[in-house]
Amino acid sequence: MTKDVIALTKKMPDPLSVLAGLLSGGPDKLVGAEGDGALVRLHDERGRPLVSVEAPLLVQVRGEARRLLGADEPEVPYWWTEARATTGVAEAEALAGTFAARVATLVGGTAWPPEAARFLAVVDTDGVSAAPVPAAAQPAVDVLTDKVAVVIQDRPVVAMTAWLADAFRAAADAELGLQIVTPAGTRLSPAVRQSLPGWPSRWVVQDEQCGYYDGLSGAVLEWNNGLFVTVTSPEATPRDPRTPIAETFTRDIADTGERQLAVSFRCVHPADDRLVLGGALEAVWREITGEPPAGWGTEEPANLPWSLRGLTDVAHERSPEPTWFVVVGAPERPALATLRVTRTKGGVEEDVTLAFGYGAGEEPATEAVQRAAEALATRHDLQSMLVQIRRARRDLSVPAHFEGPGVPYAFVLGAEEVRSMPGDRARRTPLAEAPRELGPRTRPSLYYPLPGDPSDLSGWKDFEQLMRHLKGS
Known part of the structure; x- marks a missing residue:
């Protein structure tokens, strides 16, 4: 599972310098640390990936941070720098938050989500080092099986970021489905919705009351044999599959006039x-x-x-x-x-x-x-x-x-x-x-x-x- 942290800054940040300051080994370990899509990846002594940092993107269009993050943004143009933390490793989220908070502090700006600012304190980075990201690496993919690539996103709107676009292409090239897993309350950008291919690709929503369900159809899902599949009612027949629909999917539907x-x-x-x-x-x-x-x-x-x-x-x-x-x-x-x-x-x-x-x-x-x-x-x-x-x-x-x-x-x-x-x-x-x-x-x-x-x-x-x-x- 991954956690995204983003720095929005008026000046172009130098991620290599910031990362060098976080690591005990110094900037020499970061020389040539470039990849396709992601700039650098931090890993621990055992080789477990902790944080992947993307090259800064200059945004010259008003409203994108508000649309995709619900965040206030600097006046355009501004720089958008993403870091993805592997939340399966305890120190990774703190490391990503520290990176984004320090970038925002050093060059002026804000970190998203707002709670990332609490990681400005020193983080123990003993045993953490940086390495180039190979061109074939997919920082956006959290789980890979012989049937699907699973991407877990925890942000207000799942957008077609460079990382997610790479995951779409890699899954298609490998003839795999792509399953995007989000918490309840997350929405998709229309760009992601329109790009999501057919089965076995799908949007999987994790809901506290209903478990997992398909965010587009409402079908109740379960993890089975390497992918999320629909749950079938015991009374189902070939002509009447009777797929259960999550209560959350149809609850409180009202015409808002939109x-x-x-x-x-x-x-x-x-x-x-x-x-x-x-x-x-x-x-x-x-x-x-x-x-x-x-x-x-x-x-x-x-x-x-x-x-x-x-x-x-x-x-x-x-x-x-x-x-x-x-x-x-x-x-x-x-x-x-x-x-x-x-x-x-x-x-x-x-x-x-x-x-x-x-x-x-x-x-x-x-x-x-x-x-x-x-x-x-x-x-x-x-x-x-x-x-x-x-x-x-x-x-x-x-x-x-x-x-x-x-x-x-x-x-x-x-x-x-x-x-x-x-x-x-x-x-x-x-x-x-x-x-x-x-x-x-x-x-x-x-x-x-x-x-x-x-x-x-x-x-x-x-x-x-x-x-x-x-x-x-």
Whole structure:
């Protein structure tokens, strides 16, 4: 099990110097102590890992510490330095807390969680030394079996940090599932929720009353044969598995009036060295909020100010490998997107999943949806787009209790897909309202209005009927 401690500072810290001061061996033991993702790892005389320290990250986007930690943050830009302590070893948490507290004291800033400041006192480091972290090491993985990699996180919001992203990639490369274990009350960033693959990967919540349960489905879980699996009722049959649902998952569910406007779309561009990526996402963002995105990154916290050129350069450097990005909005209007850029035979694909949050008394900007679709259809090689309205948190984080599904508000079919359908199939649908044409009249995309009432799930019947019709089934 691990414990995360973070220093938020105005000046760039020198972790090597701070660690050298903690260790009796002096700074010579830290020479060349660099790794892929983590900067250095401290271990004891028996070789047990105690603390892994990541290279400082310069955050230039407002609100990320508040969003992910619930913490006050220095004025941007500021430095974010993470240390992960192995809590299975008694002295590790104190060592990580001492490191973060000393960094904050030496260069000015704060340590998170606040109680980390109590570790400012001298810690006994006899027998502790530092070593380079090999490229294959995974500081985020706490338990590894032949079926899954288990990551235990104890923070308000599980974010797609560099370490967790490395764990996702390592598990996928090893053909293992990834199971994230958290205490009750922890939430997931949408970036983590969207990246979590299917079974045996899952979010496991440890609850004092219910034991373990799946944070997304509520299914009661148990550790069995090297992974967390669902508990099956004795009365279960193949047709009726009767998986018990944790009481905590469905307790005290009430409509708070909070809503999310969720938009997912795909654009397929001709491959061209002059192609600038991210323009489709920015166009939708501007139509919905009146502003561009605030920041982006290849991990969380999103640390870079919004830049189409910067995003394009990173994707170009990594091509032909796909590139994953997270994009965030200003704190005043919660918004978060994940963008995956992939080079395919058909060109360059941008897959976007985007959500905007609204509080009680705030109306989702549904009047801007058709304008956003028009922008994609006219200028950004739209393939398809789905818009939903959900009863869900304004801050967009994913809680470990039941949230109703979104309801379709609109579906858009790109011009090439419309053109490829036989006859008038795309225009003559079983829906009560005819589709609206978007983009050039000679090569239009089609916009299909749907009910979009989050209190009425029958909208999914209309959507499924439309999909069957368009597929010719």
